[in-house]
Amino acid sequence: MTEVLFYCFAAVAIASAVIAISRKNAVASALWLVLMFFALAGTYVLLEAWFVAVIQILVYAGAIMVLFLFVIMLVDLKSEELAVMGAPRFRALGLLTSALFLAVAVFVVLNTRETFVAAADTWDRGGALEVESGSAAGIGHYLFHRWVLAFEVTSVLLLSGMLGAVILTKRRLT
Amino acid sequence: MNPASTSLVTQFVSSPVLAGLYDWLSLHPDHGGDLIGWAVGRLVLILVIVNVTLVMAALLVWAERRVSAWMQDRLGPNRVGPQGLLQPLADLGKFIFKEDFDPGHVNRWMYLIAPLIALVPALITFAVIPYTGVYEPDAQVEGGWAWNSWAVADVNIGVLYILAITSLAVYGLALGGWSSNSKYSLLGGVRASAQMISYELSLGLAVVSVVLISSSLHLGDIVAYQANTTWFVFQQPLAFFIFLVAAYAETNRLPFDLPEAESELVAGYHTEYSAMKFAAFFLAEYVNMFVGSALVVTLFCGGWTFFGLETAGWLAALAIFAVKTLFFCFVFIWVRWTLPRFRYDQLMRLGWSWFIPVALANVVLTATAIALDRTWVAWILPGVLVLGGLLAAWIAPGHVAVPRLAERTAPVSGEEGSR
Numbered sequence: 001m002t003e004v005l006f007y008c009f010a011a012v013a014i015a016s017a018v019i020a021i022s023r024k025n026a027v028a029s030a031l032w033l034v035l036m037f038f039a040l041a042g043t044y045v046l047l048e049a050w051f052v053a054v055i056q057i058l059v060y061a062g063a064i065m066v067l068f069l070f071v072i073m074l075v076d077l078k079s080e081e082l083a084v085m086g087a088p089r090f091r092a093l094g095l096l097t098s099a100l101f102l103a104v105a106v107f108v109v110l111n112t113r114e115t116f117v118a119a120a121d122t123w124d125r126g127g128a129l130e131v132e133s134g135s136a137a138g139i140g141h142y143l144f145h146r147w148v149l150a151f152e153v154t155s156v157l158l159l160s161g162m163l164g165a166v167i168l169t170k171r172r173l174t
Numbered sequence: 175m176n177p178a179s180t181s182l183v184t185q186f187v188s189s190p191v192l193a194g195l196y197d198w199l200s201l202h203p204d205h206g207g208d209l210i211g212w213a214v215g216r217l218v219l220i221l222v223i224v225n226v227t228l229v230m231a232a233l234l235v236w237a238e239r240r241v242s243a244w245m246q247d248r249l250g251p252n253r254v255g256p257q258g259l260l261q262p263l264a265d266l267g268k269f270i271f272k273e274d275f276d277p278g279h280v281n282r283w284m285y286l287i288a289p290l291i292a293l294v295p296a297l298i299t300f301a302v303i304p305y306t307g308v309y310e311p312d313a314q315v316e317g318g319w320a321w322n323s324w325a326v327a328d329v330n331i332g333v334l335y336i337l338a339i340t341s342l343a344v345y346g347l348a349l350g351g352w353s354s355n356s357k358y359s360l361l362g363g364v365r366a367s368a369q370m371i372s373y374e375l376s377l378g379l380a381v382v383s384v385v386l387i388s389s390s391l392h393l394g395d396i397v398a399y400q401a402n403t404t405w406f407v408f409q410q411p412l413a414f415f416i417f418l419v420a421a422y423a424e425t426n427r428l429p430f431d432l433p434e435a436e437s438e439l440v441a442g443y444h445t446e447y448s449a450m451k452f453a454a455f456f457l458a459e460y461v462n463m464f465v466g467s468a469l470v471v472t473l474f475c476g477g478w479t480f481f482g483l484e485t486a487g488w489l490a491a492l493a494i495f496a497v498k499t500l501f502f503c504f505v506f507i508w509v510r511w512t513l514p515r516f517r518y519d520q521l522m523r524l525g526w527s528w529f530i531p532v533a534l535a536n537v538v539l540t541a542t543a544i545a546l547d548r549t550w551v552a553w554i555l556p557g558v559l560v561l562g563g564l565l566a567a568w569i570a571p572g573h574v575a576v577p578r579l580a581e582r583t584a585p586v587s588g589e590e591g592s593r
Contacts, residue, residue, distance in 0.1 A: 027281075027284070027349075027352060028284075031284070031345075034345070050329060050330065050331050051331055051334070054331050054334040054335055054338050055334065055338075057338040057339075057341075057342070058334060058337055058338035058341055061338075061341075061342060062337075062341025062342055062374075063341060063371070063374070066341070066344050066345070066348070066367055066370075066371055067371065069345075069348055069349075069367065070348070070364065070367045070368065070371070073348065073351075073352045073363065073364055073367075074364060135330070135331075136330075136331060136334075136391055
């Protein structure tokens with residue numbers, strides 16, 4: 001049952017991702033991407049990682065994509081402006097970026113899976129709490145004990161990004 | 175009821191057929207493990223709850239018209255059925271038989287799915303809300319809660335599920351506005367997304383303090399915690415207030431109905447919609463209102479418990495939940511017909527420069543209260559805010575919100591109007 005459902009969700013995720021990047025209409029792309037997030041959340045549910053699944057929907061589908069949609073609707077690109085995006089140099093740049101991203105993703109998956117599992121195991125054996133990794137308690141446990149430094153660094157990074165955006169828009173206004 | 179029929183009812187209720195059916199459908203949360211029976215039981219339950227929600231939404235439309243009429247010393251719809259109760263049915267008939275017109279300039283697919291996207295999140299939120307439950311004192315001895323909640327889906331991250339689903343509601347409005355390809359609709363859609371993103375933050379932060387105190391994301395646990403101590407409205411008055419106001423903003427109800435402000439945007443995001451597609455948007459608003467009230471009750475007003483009255487059984491608990499929810503629905507209506515609409519900048523200022531900082535401070539204060547084990551600490555901030563407001567109104571009457579409201583509604587001269 002779980003396996004069948006996994007293949008269903010995976011098929012939906014891949015199909016909607018492909019459709020999302022091949023649409024001309026930016027709003028349609030954004031919506032297909034939202035469907036992709038839902039399918040992904042479905043696979044998380046199958047892993048019994050309820051917390052991750054719900055956060056996936058809450059953060060990506062509920063917040064980030066709404067902001068994306070908001071901006072797309074405000075900018076409302078015309079077709080001639082979109083045609084510029086299809087220029088050869090943009091295509092080359094896109095290919096290069098996606099190749100780089102793929103390389104990084106493959107590298108990360110191949111290299112960190114074992115180290116992460118091993119680290120989590122030793123952490124658990126060191127008298128840590130008995131937690132499930134997919135629950136709110138489990139995520140909180142790893143986030144605020146083992147990975148607290150990384151967590152704080154990430155938050156500072158996000159804050160600096162936010163400040164940068166505010167400064168950029170403010171400068172244009174005054 | 176005469177004795178013969180009473181015994182017939184008793185016979186029916188206690189008959190092994192019904193008991194077997196009850197067990198097979200696993201309507202009680204402790205299902206025996208029969209997967210098909212459980213699935214059928216859940217489907218029946220879902221069907222019942224979706225229908226109850228939709229009927230409630232239709233009745234709320236009637237209630238709104240009657241209550242507003244009562245507040246304005248009119249009668250309201252009172253012709254169709256007793257007290258006009260069948261008016262929603264007549265409205266439905268009108269919506270179904272009206273011409274379903276799609277304007278030629280719309281983006282057809284998105285125009286068609288937008289009303290559905292608006293309605294579905296509103297309906298599925300109810301899946302995790304505990305509508306009733308049973309009091310089982312034995313469970314407390316085993317380390318659990320004596321108050322055992324029932325919900326369609328008894329998930330342990332119910333609070334997050336609700337936040338996630340409510341954050342999706344904006345898609346219907348934004349898409350409806352965008353796909354209509356009309357400037358009023360687009361403005362309504364853009365307003366809706368900006369407003370809902372802004373108030374989602376304060377809504378979430380208000381819930382955080384509740385989660386901090388009850389230390390659970392499970393709605394049943396939150397209800398049980400309140401039954402065990404006291405309602406969160408008394409422990410977290412500020413969070414309650416922020417949640418309530420943010421819920422008004424999230425449901426696009428007055429005083430925050432700017433996405434459909436009829437004096438500025440014709441009808442906002444649903445300007446180009448007609449017949450049942452318009453009705454779907456309309457229904458979504460009232461379903462949201464009903465679900466929002468149920469949420470306020472569950473998170474802040476003890477859910478299906480009422481100071482020991484719920485021990486009478488799950489039907490009593492259901493009645494308590496229904497009465498409380500209807501009360502908050504009434505408050506929704508009451509507020510709508512009492513307050514004037516906010517201006518857009520006022521709405522944004524209230525959300526970003528007041529609610530979010532205050533909600534954040536409340537979370538910090540709540541954490542402090544838990545660390546010190548003193549619940550009254552949570553009352554400091556609302557006390558300071560209310561006293562500060564009163565003091566400011568007393569010392570400098572020209573500079574606070576009360577006279578400004580009057581100034582806004584007063585006729586403005588040419589120079590002031592251009593400001």
